[in-house]
Amino acid sequence: MKKRSMETSLADQSPKLIRSIERRLFLKTSLSLGALALLSGCDLTDDENVQKVLQGMSRWNDGAQAWLFDPNKLAPEYPESAITRPFPFNAYYAEDEAPEVDAADYALEVGGLVDNKKSWTLAELYALPQEKQITRHVCVEGWSAIGSWTGCPLRHFLRRIGADTRAKYVWFRCAEGYTNTIDMPTALHPQTQMTFKFENDILPRAYGFPMKIRMPTKLGFKNPKYVVAMEVTNEDRGGYWENQNYNWFSGL
Amino acid sequence: MGAAQQGQADWVKIHPLVVRITHWINALAVLVMVASGWRIYNASPLFPFRFPNELTLGGWLAGALQWHFAAMWLLALNGLAYLAYGIFSGHFRRKLLPIAPRAAIRDVLEALRGRLSHEDLSMYNAAQRAAYLAIILCAIVLVLSGLAIWKPVQLQEIAALMGGYEGARFLHFFAMALMVFIVLVHIVMVILVPRSFPTMITGRARRAS
Numbered sequence: 001m002k003k004r005s006m007e008t009s010l011a012d013q014s015p016k017l018i019r020s021i022e023r024r025l026f027l028k029t030s031l032s033l034g035a036l037a038l039l040s041g042c043d044l045t046d047d048e049n050v051q052k053v054l055q056g057m058s059r060w061n062d063g064a065q066a067w068l069f070d071p072n073k074l075a076p077e078y079p080e081s082a083i084t085r086p087f088p089f090n091a092y093y094a095e096d097e098a099p100e101v102d103a104a105d106y107a108l109e110v111g112g113l114v115d116n117k118k119s120w121t122l123a124e125l126y127a128l129p130q131e132k133q134i135t136r137h138v139c140v141e142g143w144s145a146i147g148s149w150t151g152c153p154l155r156h157f158l159r160r161i162g163a164d165t166r167a168k169y170v171w172f173r174c175a176e177g178y179t180n181t182i183d184m185p186t187a188l189h190p191q192t193q194m195t196f197k198f199e200n201d202i203l204p205r206a207y208g209f210p211m212k213i214r215m216p217t218k219l220g221f222k223n224p225k226y227v228v229a230m231e232v233t234n235e236d237r238g239g240y241w242e243n244q245n246y247n248w249f250s251g252l
Numbered sequence: 253m254g255a256a257q258q259g260q261a262d263w264v265k266i267h268p269l270v271v272r273i274t275h276w277i278n279a280l281a282v283l284v285m286v287a288s289g290w291r292i293y294n295a296s297p298l299f300p301f302r303f304p305n306e307l308t309l310g311g312w313l314a315g316a317l318q319w320h321f322a323a324m325w326l327l328a329l330n331g332l333a334y335l336a337y338g339i340f341s342g343h344f345r346r347k348l349l350p351i352a353p354r355a356a357i358r359d360v361l362e363a364l365r366g367r368l369s370h371e372d373l374s375m376y377n378a379a380q381r382a383a384y385l386a387i388i389l390c391a392i393v394l395v396l397s398g399l400a401i402w403k404p405v406q407l408q409e410i411a412a413l414m415g416g417y418e419g420a421r422f423l424h425f426f427a428m429a430l431m432v433f434i435v436l437v438h439i440v441m442v443i444l445v446p447r448s449f450p451t452m453i454t455g456r457a458r459r460a461s
Contacts, residue, residue, distance in 0.1 A: 045315040054315075057322035068406050075405045136417060138404065141313065142296035144417055217405050245314040247321065252405040 058247050065249040071185050075216035075252070078134045083199065084145035087137075089206040090220065092240075098205055099175035099226045106210055112171070112231035115162025122210055126196060128152035128160075133191055135216035137223070138252055140241075147207075149214045150197035155188045163232045171237050172213060175226035180239040182215070182222060183249065191216050194227075219250040263456045266374040268343065272455055274334040281327035284309060284319055285394075286432060291316030298425055324398065331391055348381050356382035363441070373448055373457040383434055390431040397424040 089095045107119040132150040170187040172180045195214040203209045208225025221241045242248045287309035294302045295313045310316025338344040359379030400411035400420035414420035451457045
């Protein structure tokens with residue numbers, strides 16, 4: 001009681017003092033916030049518990065995106081005049097380090113939950129029915145580019161090889177060792193394509209010769225190039241970037 | 253004893269609990285969104301400059317994206333709670349309206365000359381009303397343009413509204429820049445009128461006598 005009345009009288013008598021204490025407290029708070037911001041850079045993100053929360057949120061976002069994914073919603077298509085020229089090459093290596101796949105030796109391995117596991121030569125793949133799409137490629141870095149891709153809808157191929165489309169995932173392996181797992185609903189999306197051509201020409205080396213999997217409903221890194229093997233599976237095998245904390249679903 | 257009662261009577265409640273809680277959650281969410289967003293921007297800058305890495309969050313692009321897409325839920329859910337409260341409790345009507353553009357311009361000019369009165373903290377002056385409304389609108393544009401960038405296919409109707417995928421990137425950037433500017437002015441004003449700071453924690457202010 002005594003203390004309280006003392007405080008009050010102090011406040012009454014020296015509003016200047018109170019104000020300066022308030023100011024000091026405020027400065028202290030601001031400084032602590034500033035220190036927290038400085039700490040944040042790498043240290044905070046690398047902390048084990050923080051990583052657990054962030055990865056948990058990333059899994060949650062996978063679920064949210066799978067829920068949001070409409071299997072019948074098409075990515076917007078663009079006129080030829082909208083195509084980005086030159087279409088950018090992008091990978092974790094330089095263009096001259098890109099895999100050089102020998103067309104004559106190439107055979108696409110097919111495995112997992114499928115009836116027919118025979119490999120496919122390039123001539124056999126080229127004989128599949130093909131469709132063309134001019135869609136926007138969106139990179140995880142933020143930039144985007146519009147390209148023209150022609151090839152066989154993946155869902156047509158999956159039906160052809162007798163894939164169990166109730167399986168959860170399709171996994172891809174590429175000539176340079178890049179790997180990628182996608183969800184079955186995206187694999188069955190009408191615009192998900194085994195791409196053999198870019199702008200009416202055989203897919204050049206820079207864009208993934210002989211085959212790229214084009215998915216306008218996913219970020220660029222989920223669109224594997226130089227694909228040499230495909231497996232239908234219930235096991236999530238992650239992928240090159242997914243295993244380095246990029247979001248697994250990465251839908252658009 | 254008499255002095256204590258006298259002292260208590262001097263305090264008035266000016267910030268409701270919901271406003272104080274959502275204010276501080278929002279402050280944290282915005283700090284994380286801006287710091288991680290700057291790192292994401294640095295991966296593919298729209299303009300010929302990058303943000304200093306020391307001011308960013310995440311360490312690299314993947315880490316920054318993890319932070320950004322985690323904190324977006326905090327920002328959005330907290331923002332929705334604040335908007336619902338502001339609309340249904342009458343808080344916006346009482347505190348932010350009416351907005352008089354001429355009075356707002358006058359008050360902003362006064363503030364720039366350092367002559368703006370903050371005597372009665374329970375009333376927002378016209379400049380404050382305009383700034384707080386602008387920051388709410390900024391946040392709405394940031395969320396919509398963010399959704400357009402995140403989901404340009406599934407939410408293509410929103411993306412079209414935001415100027416397409418590339419348009420939304422620029423809009424997201426400019427809304428961020430405006431929001432950061434308003435927040436900086438807000439912080440400067442709090443430093444100039446420091447007794448307004450504890451009111452956002454306790455909710456109470458000493459009545460102007």
